[in-house]
Amino acid sequence: MDYQQTLxxxxxxxxxxxxxxxxxxxxxxxxxxxxxxxxxxxxxxFPSVHIAGTNGKGSVAHMVASVVQEAGYKTGLYTSPxxxxxxxxxxxxGEKIPESYVIDFVEQHQSGFEKIQxxxxxxxxxxxxxxxxxxxxxxAIIETGMGGRLxxxxxxxxxxxxxxxxxLDHTQFLGSTIPEIAAEKAGIIKPxxxxxxxxxxxxxxxxxxxxxxxxxxxxxxxxxQWNAVFDENQLNLVKEDTLYALPDFPLRGNYQLLNVPVxxxxxxxxxxxxxxxxxxxxxxxxxxxxxxxxxxGRWQPLKHPEKPEIKILCDTGHNADGLAFVMKQLxxxxxxxxxxxxxxxxxxxxxxxxxxxxxxxxxxxxxPDIPRGLAVDILNDKADEAGLKGGAYPNVNEALSAAVHAxxxxxxxxxxxxxxxxxxxVDL
Numbered sequence: 001m002d003y004q005q006t007l008x009x010x011x012x013x014x015x016x017x018x019x020x021x022x023x024x025x026x027x028x029x030x031x032x033x034x035x036x037x038x039x040x041x042x043x044x045x046f047p048s049v050h051i052a053g054t055n056g057k058g059s060v061a062h063m064v065a066s067v068v069q070e071a072g073y074k075t076g077l078y079t080s081p082x083x084x085x086x087x088x089x090x091x092x093x094g095e096k097i098p099e100s101y102v103i104d105f106v107e108q109h110q111s112g113f114e115k116i117q118x119x120x121x122x123x124x125x126x127x128x129x130x131x132x133x134x135x136x137x138x139x140a141i142i143e144t145g146m147g148g149r150l151x152x153x154x155x156x157x158x159x160x161x162x163x164x165x166x167x168l169d170h171t172q173f174l175g176s177t178i179p180e181i182a183a184e185k186a187g188i189i190k191p192x193x194x195x196x197x198x199x200x201x202x203x204x205x206x207x208x209x210x211x212x213x214x215x216x217x218x219x220x221x222x223x224x225q226w227n228a229v230f231d232e233n234q235l236n237l238v239k240e241d242t243l244y245a246l247p248d249f250p251l252r253g254n255y256q257l258l259n260v261p262v263x264x265x266x267x268x269x270x271x272x273x274x275x276x277x278x279x280x281x282x283x284x285x286x287x288x289x290x291x292x293x294x295x296x297g298r299w300q301p302l303k304h305p306e307k308p309e310i311k312i313l314c315d316t317g318h319n320a321d322g323l324a325f326v327m328k329q330l331x332x333x334x335x336x337x338x339x340x341x342x343x344x345x346x347x348x349x350x351x352x353x354x355x356x357x358x359x360x361x362x363x364x365x366x367x368p369d370i371p372r373g374l375a376v377d378i379l380n381d382k383a384d385e386a387g388l389k390g391g392a393y394p395n396v397n398e399a400l401s402a403a404v405h406a407x408x409x410x411x412x413x414x415x416x417x418x419x420x421x422x423x424x425x426v427d428l
Contacts, residue, residue: 001103001106001107002103003099003102003103006102006103006106006107007086007102009106009110010086010106010120010123010124011120028150029150029152029154029155031116031117031118031119031122031152032118032122032125032126032152032154032155033155034116034118035112035113035116035118035122035123035125035126036126036129036155038109038112038116038126039105039109039126039127039129039130040130040133042126042129042130042132042133042134043129043133043155043156043157044157045132045133045157046076046132046133046136046137046138046139046140046157047139047140047157047158047159048139048140048141048142048156048157048158048159049061049064049139049140049141049142049158049159049160049161049162049266049270050142050144050153050154050156050158050160050161050162050188051064051141051142051143051144051161051162051163051164051266052144052147052148052151052161052162052163052164052185052188053144053162053163053164053165053166053185053198054164054165054166054167054181054185054319054321054322055164055165055167055255055317055319055321055322056164056165056198056255056258056259056262057143057144057162057164058079058143058295059251059256059259059295059298060162060164060259060262060263060266061077061078061079061141061142061143062077062079062289062293062295063251063259063260063263063285063286063289063295064141064263064266064267064285065077065091065141065292065293066285066286066288066289066292066293067263067267067277067281067282067284067285067286068139068141068267068270068275068277068281068285069093069094069285069292069293070281070284070285070288070292071275071276071277071278071281071285072276073138073139073275074092074093074135074136074137074138074139075092075093075137075138075139075140075141076090076091076092076128076131076132076135076137076139076140076141077090077091077092077094077140077141077293078090078125078128078132078140078141078142078143078153079143080121080124080143080145081419081420082423083296083297083419083422083423083426084423084426086102086124087099087102088294089124089128090124090127090128090131091293091294092131092132092135092137093292094291094292094293094294097127097128097131101127101131102127105127105130105131106123106127121145121152122152125152125153129156139159139275140156142156142158144185144188147184147185147187148163148184148185148186148187148188149183149184149185149186149187149188150184150187151187151188153188154187154188158188158190158193159193159270159273160193160194160195160196160266160269160270160273161188161189161190161193161194161195161196161217162195162196162197162198162262162265162266163182163185163186163188163195163196163197163198163200163208164198164258164259164262165198165199165200165204165258165321166178166181166182166185166200166201166204167181167200167319167320167321167322178201178203178204179203179204179206179207181204182200182203182204182205182207182208183207183211185208186207186208186211186212187211189208189211189212189215189217190215190217191215191216191217192215192216192217193215193217194217194218194219194220194269195208195211195212195217195218195219195220196220196222196262196265196266196269197219197220197221197222197262198222198223198258198259198261198262199222199223199258205221218269220265220269222261222262222264222265223261225239225261225264225265225268226238226239226260226261226264226265227239227261228256228257228258228260228261229257230252230254230257233247234246234247234248234249235247235249235256235260235286237260237261237264237282237283237286239264244279244282244283246283246286246287248287249286249287250287250289250290251289251290251295251298251299252299253298253299253315253325253326253329254299254325254328254329255317255322255325255326255329256298256299260286263282263286264282267281267282267285296426297314297315297316297419297422297423297426298315298316299313299314299315299326299329300313300314300315300426301313302314302415302425302426302427303427304400304401304404304413306401306404306405307404307405307407309409310404310407310409310411310413311335311411311412311413312400312404312412312413312414312415313330313333313412313413313414313415314414314415314416314422314425314426315414315415315416315422316416316418316419316422317416318344318345318348318416318417318418318419319348320349320352320353320356323353323356323416324356326416327356327357327358330358330414331358333412335410335411335412336408336410336411337361337362337407337408337410337411337412338358338360338361338362338411338412338414339361339362339364339403339404339406339407339411339412339413339414340357340358340361340362340363340364340390340403340413340414340416341363341364341366341396341399341400341403341413341414341415341416341421341425342357342363342364342365342366342379342383342390342416342417342421343365343366343367343368343373343374343376343379343396343399343417343418343420343421344368344373344374344379344417344418344421345368345370345372345373345374345418345420346372346373346374346375346378347372348374350374350378350379350382351382351385351386353417354382354383354386354388355386357386357388359387359388361388361389361390361414362389362390362403362406363383363388363389363390363391364390364391364393364399364400364402364403365379365380365383365390365391365392365393365399366392366393366394366395366396366398366399366421367379367395367396368396368418368420368421368423368424369395369396369420369424370420372420373418373420376392376393376394377392379392380392395424396415396421396424396425397424397425400413400415400425
């Protein structure tokens with residue numbers, strides 16, 4: 001098989017949650033344990049930082065990886081979903097896993113896969129673990145997929161765990177209340193392994209704290225140690241009376257003010273357990289995160305080749321909590337008119353999301369190019385019912401082109417609603 005044929009096999013033969021939804025969900029770790037055994041249990045070879053949360057876990061994973069990389073360690077990074085290329089999920093020091101490795105891994109283990117019947121995520125995780133072990137990484141930064149307790153990643157050998165926040169998302173799998181979801185996320189806590197927690201509802205914190213006590217794990221609330229503020233167009237990271245200014249911090253989403261303290265607290269835990277990571281590495285890692293790890297799609301400015309003067313922003317926020325931050329920041333932008341390119345997936349609460357969107361924008365609806373994408377006519381109809389004004393387009397790029405051409409020089413074009421919408425327009 002060549003690389004494209006290998007991807008076709010992975011995507012079409014095996015369930016993939018991001019594309020298909022519920023059909024890919026596995027309610028136990030049996031397949032994960034079996035596939036890891038098949039490939040030699042590489043997940044036990046290297047230490048990992050394991051990160052869960054409803055929102056923010058991807059950004060935190062990228063930032064931690066960047067910091068550790070700046071400290072000189074060979075750093076693996078496992079995240080999901082990818083935006084353009086499957087290989088974005090698996091990186092070492094920012095470099096994607098080679099196509100040849102993906103091909104060889106699948107060909108070598110294909111007969112075993114046929115017996116185990118792993119999901120796309122299970123197969124990808126096993127590939128990542130084998131690759132990191134083969135390349136002898138010093139440490140891996142691992143983002144969970146959907147939950148925690150039953151997530152494939154929950155077999156890693158963690159030296160620090162983190163839970164960024166808890167919100168209502170994936171309720172059909174993780175529970176319908178904040179405490180139930182918190183319990184699933186808290187399943188990544190391991191005996192004696194410290195857990196860093198971000199800002200979240202008190203009933204979620206209580207569940208996580210109880211789980212930490214049960215496991216004799218140090219419980220660190222990031223905001224008790226660190227704070228972060230955007231001040232005069234720079235990020236100020238504050239610990240006690242010490243102020244760290246990062247004028248070139250590239251992640252301008254206001255929600256990063258919640259994520260950065262979590263990163264700092266994780267790094268501090270590593271530095272207290274024999275990892276030689278200092279303040280200078282923390283600051284350089286935050287400042288260079290996009291360069292080091294290729295993080296994309298977080299309050300990211302874009303340029304359209306036909307009208308480069310038009311201001312365009314995109315963000316991957318896609319659930320109620322994430323979109324609340326995005327919409328609040330969008331409301332603070334200065335513009336004459338707002339043009340909103342919008343697409344969603346079909347297992348979200350569409351009406352709830354539409355109710356959060358600005359009523360004075362002009363909307364350009366499109367379906368993201370995945371099987372799980374919400375049909376554009378359905379989105380258009382529901383948006384009409386919600387009182388939003390706009391029209392449907394054949395695909396995301398045509399919607400963006402229409403928005404850009406309609407925009408005046410003082411207007412703003414925003415692209416969002418789904419990670420998979422942003423994936424089709426972001427420049428990687």
